[in-house]
Amino acid sequence: MENVIEVRNLCKNYPSFQLKNVSFTVPSGSIVGFIGENGAGKTTTIKLILNEIRRDAGSVKIFGMDNIQDECKIKEQIGVVFDESYFHSEFKASDIAKILKRIYKSWDDALYDDYLRRFRISKDKIIKEYSKGMKMKLSIASALAHHPRLLILDEATSGLDPIVRSEILDIFLDFIQDESHAILFSSHITGDLEKVADYITFIHEGNVVFDRSKDDLIYLCGIVKCGAADFQKLDKTELVRWHKNECGYEALVENRDEFKRKHPRLVVDAAAIDEIMLLYVKGEKA
Numbered sequence: 001m002e003n004v005i006e007v008r009n010l011c012k013n014y015p016s017f018q019l020k021n022v023s024f025t026v027p028s029g030s031i032v033g034f035i036g037e038n039g040a041g042k043t044t045t046i047k048l049i050l051n052e053i054r055r056d057a058g059s060v061k062i063f064g065m066d067n068i069q070d071e072c073k074i075k076e077q078i079g080v081v082f083d084e085s086y087f088h089s090e091f092k093a094s095d096i097a098k099i100l101k102r103i104y105k106s107w108d109d110a111l112y113d114d115y116l117r118r119f120r121i122s123k124d125k126i127i128k129e130y131s132k133g134m135k136m137k138l139s140i141a142s143a144l145a146h147h148p149r150l151l152i153l154d155e156a157t158s159g160l161d162p163i164v165r166s167e168i169l170d171i172f173l174d175f176i177q178d179e180s181h182a183i184l185f186s187s188h189i190t191g192d193l194e195k196v197a198d199y200i201t202f203i204h205e206g207n208v209v210f211d212r213s214k215d216d217l218i219y220l221c222g223i224v225k226c227g228a229a230d231f232q233k234l235d236k237t238e239l240v241r242w243h244k245n246e247c248g249y250e251a252l253v254e255n256r257d258e259f260k261r262k263h264p265r266l267v268v269d270a271a272a273i274d275e276i277m278l279l280y281v282k283g284e285k286a
């Protein structure tokens with residue numbers, strides 16, 4: 001499997017924030033969920049990938065090409081959706097098509113119309129009369145209508161209701177049926193990523209904490225919940241992170257089946273992505 005995106009040791013220095021040697025990959029045929037708390041560096045990383053801001057060090061390859069030297073060739077094959085619509089509010093969906101047709105050689109009017117129909121968006125309504133969900137759907141239709149091979153989405157489903165989100169997630173799943181396609185998808189809605197992502201890249205304070213298969217996280221890792229007496233007896237090197245709360249302790253373990261075999265009396269649940277994030281951010285380690 002080839003990588004559609006390869007980010008290596010990417011650095012960006014702002015006066016009060018540093019992105020530090022960020023490395024991860026987006027393999028072809030996969031959806032990578034990009035997670036992290038507010039201000040962790042997700043948008044900064046995405047802007048560096050898209051060469052919208054200048055990097056201080058590191059490299060980004062997209063389709064095997066350098067993201068700066070081969071920017072035009074790369075951008076022709078990428079669809080991008082941010083959490084805000086950048087379209088002029090007096091435009092209609094039909095005006096957007098006229099503009100994007102001049103930008104993308106592979107713009108496909110029929111495909112655009114098909115997405116608009118699927119999303120129930122009128123071509124003749126001006127954008128300022130759209131709801132937030134309609135604006136987001138228009139952005140997604142516009143990002144897909146030139147047959148991109150890569151979608152980069154920054155909080156593209158935030159603020160949308162579960163029905164609209166599920167429709168959009170289905171479109172993303174359709175999109176990656178083509179093994180040469182890939183999606184980098186930043187989101188705070190970890191439940192959506194649990195549904196569609198193949199890999200999770202977790203960034204915290206400008207550092208990548210982990211970049212691994214979602215199935216490993218969900219099916220392998222576990223959360224141990226126990227009281228103080230049981231917790232004191234545990235070998236802390238068996239725990240990835242732990243956190244004390246009002247009811248006792250919660251700890252993340254790498255392999256829940258193995259842990260259960262060793263400690264049959266303790267309760268070990270499957271770990272949700274947001275619980276893992278919380279333990280990494282707030283938890284202690286040996």
Ligand SMILES: Nc1ncnc2c1ncn2[C@@H]1O[C@H](COP(=O)(O)OP(=O)(O)OP(=O)(O)O)[C@@H](O)[C@H]1O
Pocket residue numbers: 014015016017036037038039040041042043044045
């Ligand atoms: N142009 C800029 N100048 C200075 N600092 C900046 C600039 N852009 C972003 N930052 C800082 O970089 C840090 C990371 O911001 P970024 O937008 O990448 O976070 P994020 O993970 O996308 O957060 P969120 O989930 O809230 O969107 C923040 O501390 C932000 O203030």
